[in-house]
Amino acid sequence: MSTTSASTGPAVVIARHPATAVVTASGGDGLAHGILERTLFLREVRGATWHRLSPMVAAEDEQAVAQRAVARLQAAGYQVLADEEFATPCTEDRYVTTGRSIENLAERIRQTPTAGEVSELLDEVTATHDGILASLGNLLHALADVYKRLDGPSEWPVAERMHYLADWRLGPVAEDLLRVRADLADRGAPPGRRGPYAPPPAPPAPTSAASGRTR
Structure with missing residues (x-):
């Protein structure tokens, strides 16, 4: 087993499992795990946190993919065994x-000094339709x-769980952050320009007549 130069972070071991021949990775911290997961390794948490190379990687490509993971970890300063x-x-x-x-x-x-400026930074997070x-x-x-x-009996509960997380878990977070953004904007606004405000009147009902100039 080859050893790279030492670093201050916990070492990462990348090896082929002797019994299963699966390429595995163990050790490291959260940053190392993220690097592995972006290099086609799958996280496992049974018994301990470790990673295995995705079965979608062809056998002839396993060496190259594992070497890329080693190279990325080394670039981040990790000792790789x-x-x-x-x-x-x-x-x-x-x-x-x-x-x-x-x-x-x-x-x-964290570094922005005023509430109003923080409100502006939140726009990308809270934007309706295409925000984060x-x-x-x-x-x-x-x-x-x-x-x-996939249309199997065990797949529908997973699908419903994904819908539930989007609508009932993530949705309230988005609503709370929208209120936080508005509150921060009001806190940063000059006196007399702070909300909350009453909603605008409802738009007029559309008329049946066609718009535009007629003769």
């Missing part, structure tokens, strides 16, 4: 992931559709 077939001196820098973008947004929120939370809800509904297409 790898079987000889997976060892590589290379590194591969991580790209800016969606999760990292959200984490960067969280850090900006709305998109996450769409993802859950899409997963539900996948399970419905």
